[in-house]
Amino acid sequence: MFNQESTVTAKFEIVLDGETIAVPGDMSVAAALLAIGKITTRTSPTAKEPRSPHCLMGICFECLMEIDGVQRQACMTEVHEGMVINRGIKEGEGGK
Amino acid sequence: MSDHYDAIVIGAGPAGLTASSRLAEMGLKVLTLDEQIRPGGQIYRNVDNASPTNLEKMGEEYRKGLTLTERFRKSGAIYLNNSSVWNVEPQGRVCYSRDGVSERITANYIIIATGAMERPVPIPGWTLPGVMGAGAVNGLAKEAELSPAGKVVLAGSGPLLLLEASLLLEKGIEVEAILETTPQIPTPAILSDVPKALLGTGFLFKGLKMLRDIKKTGVPHYKGIKKLRAIGNETLETVEAECGSEKISFQADMLLLHFGVIPETHIYRMLKCHMQWHEKYRYWQPVTDSWGRTNYEKIFASGDGTGVGGALAAEIKGELSALEVAHCLGIIPTYERDSLAASHRESLLKDSYPRPLIDAFFAFNPANFTFDDDTVLCRCENVTVGDIRTIISQGVTELNEVKAITRCGMGPCQGRMCGPVLGEIVAAELDARVPEAGLLTIRPPLKQIPLGELAAMDIVADGVDPANLFKNQSK
Numbered sequence A: 001m002f003n004q005e006s007t008v009t010a011k012f013e014i015v016l017d018g019e020t021i022a023v024p025g026d027m028s029v030a031a032a033l034l035a036i037g038k039i040t041t042r043t044s045p046t047a048k049e050p051r052s053p054h055c056l057m058g059i060c061f062e063c064l065m066e067i068d069g070v071q072r073q074a075c076m077t078e079v080h081e082g083m084v085i086n087r088g089i090k091e092g093e094g095g096k
Numbered sequence B: 001m002s003d004h005y006d007a008i009v010i011g012a013g014p015a016g017l018t019a020s021s022r023l024a025e026m027g028l029k030v031l032t033l034d035e036q037i038r039p040g041g042q043i044y045r046n047v048d049n050a051s052p053t054n055l056e057k058m059g060e061e062y063r064k065g066l067t068l069t070e071r072f073r074k075s076g077a078i079y080l081n082n083s084s085v086w087n088v089e090p091q092g093r094v095c096y097s098r099d100g101v102s103e104r105i106t107a108n109y110i111i112i113a114t115g116a117m118e119r120p121v122p123i124p125g126w127t128l129p130g131v132m133g134a135g136a137v138n139g140l141a142k143e144a145e146l147s148p149a150g151k152v153v154l155a156g157s158g159p160l161l162l163l164e165a166s167l168l169l170e171k172g173i174e175v176e177a178i179l180e181t182t183p184q185i186p187t188p189a190i191l192s193d194v195p196k197a198l199l200g201t202g203f204l205f206k207g208l209k210m211l212r213d214i215k216k217t218g219v220p221h222y223k224g225i226k227k228l229r230a231i232g233n234e235t236l237e238t239v240e241a242e243c244g245s246e247k248i249s250f251q252a253d254m255l256l257l258h259f260g261v262i263p264e265t266h267i268y269r270m271l272k273c274h275m276q277w278h279e280k281y282r283y284w285q286p287v288t289d290s291w292g293r294t295n296y297e298k299i300f301a302s303g304d305g306t307g308v309g310g311a312l313a314a315e316i317k318g319e320l321s322a323l324e325v326a327h328c329l330g331i332i333p334t335y336e337r338d339s340l341a342a343s344h345r346e347s348l349l350k351d352s353y354p355r356p357l358i359d360a361f362f363a364f365n366p367a368n369f370t371f372d373d374d375t376v377l378c379r380c381e382n383v384t385v386g387d388i389r390t391i392i393s394q395g396v397t398e399l400n401e402v403k404a405i406t407r408c409g410m411g412p413c414q415g416r417m418c419g420p421v422l423g424e425i426v427a428a429e430l431d432a433r434v435p436e437a438g439l440l441t442i443r444p445p446l447k448q449i450p451l452g453e454l455a456a457m458d459i460v461a462d463g464v465d466p467a468n469l470f471k472n473q474s475k
């Protein structure tokens, strides 16, 4: 859904849903995940449908995910090395 | 006391940066809290960390932000990024959460400069991954140099929609269509705003040039579209709309929505600041005097959060609030405050000339939308427009009752996404004005915080009763 044109070289290894992957750094968790094509942020607890970030400014709360053990807004949290993120979704089950 | 400040400024956008800088330059102890990673606010997001190519790409308007962040860094104001303010009390107390720890601090004066948001307007399918705010994508370009991949449709109304369209086109992004909900022929009501607008033609010429550039690309550009809908299975696939009697449809990987900008008023409502409804712009704003003082002596509101005026106006409002705070703290006498303020007031007036015309031109008109019964209104609690209409037909007449019964506005976003249109729908059903339908009540915490973080806080007897913090869960 996005291309990263950046010259930024910072790369972090994070654990996303139990899998170790590399993401660009120097940006929010939401931006870093979008940059590598992980667009689903969560499954809506009420509608049971996949959701992705909508506002990227802390308003919509669609980017809520468990970050280092706490439910946080991914668009308002800076990504860091070794971060553990659980979206509670699986590839192929509406998750990307 | 180390956690007491002369002034706490909430928000590091143009308004907050200017207010903080001015006060700190006068030697005052100022703390600036902002939940973003870097200063700059929405318009100047990430500006002092942007790559040279990005600074170039985002244009002169963006680079202007560097002056503000440089001044701010030099001013001596203490800056805490990643700090989310979740409570403010009229006596001058602020609670914020940073890196999983909540702190409570106090100040003689508080300047709230938390800005504005894109007006959320529910359309069928707007919860599908791939449907985002146009401003959100603009922010991503600034923050992370991300550009949409694949086919993009832009839809809605307002100068920022066209600005985003021209930025994407310049980058060579595959823009499939621009679908404006703005009517083809503006209503005659805008004529009264024309003479004033002619006093500030720079802004208008810039807009016209942008439109010409868009036209040259040959991208389909419709005006007066209705019945906009996003369609897809797990992600967006198609965007449909109607233009007159013509049905139009575009394949799309992304739909960028934008329906103008409105003040984000949760923080003021939580404080129980007096609020007023702006009938023409169709948004709520806090009532302030010309310095930005709210109905509370110690609490100031500044920038776009007090009424949308753009970056320059936000900057000037920040200066004015700071001057009055400095005056109240005894740093400058009345005559100095007034003489310093005079030129700012003049710039503010000049800057405002073209606004009424632009705003009238792109004015949000709920009558242009059908708000279908099966459209999800409250994204958090999955409440549809039909659910709202049903309980109104059963005799409910007030927004907070609607909330209590349907859970609309009760999820984590606390009605930020559904509140504005909920007000419009309830008012329309009741055949009343929006203020008569009420305004959703907001209680702390403004943003979710884990119970453990609250429990770890050093709460003294005269503070917030933690038991109160979860009241909003029941209403």
Ligand SMILES: Cc1cc2nc3c(=O)[nH]c(=O)nc-3n(C[C@H](O)[C@H](O)[C@H](O)COP(=O)(O)OP(=O)(O)OC[C@H]3O[C@@H](n4cnc5c(N)ncnc54)[C@H](O)[C@@H]3O)c2cc1C
Pocket: A057, B010, B011, B012, B013, B014, B015, B016, B033, B034, B035, B036, B040, B041, B042, B043, B044, B083, B084, B085, B086, B113, B114, B115, B116, B117, B118, B135, B136, B138, B139, B160, B261, B267, B302, B303, B304, B305, B309, B310, B311, B312, B314, B446
């Ligand atoms: C998504 C979006 C994109 C925009 N893009 C443009 C653009 O490209 N060009 C343009 O001319 N205008 C743009 N605007 C309009 C622009 O917002 C204003 O003109 C200008 O930024 C207003 O400045 P401000 O200082 O009032 O608020 P802002 O710049 O919005 O700054 C407010 C700051 O407060 C912070 N904040 C909010 N709540 C809290 C809290 N509870 N705790 C801590 N911090 C908080 C925010 O994170 C933000 O950094 C945009 C608006 C939006 C909503």
Ligand code: FES
Pocket: A030, A052, A053, A054, A055, A056, A057, A058, A059, A060, A061, A062, A063, A064, A073, A074, A075, A076
């Ligand atoms: S994307 Fe909307 S709150 Fe993060």
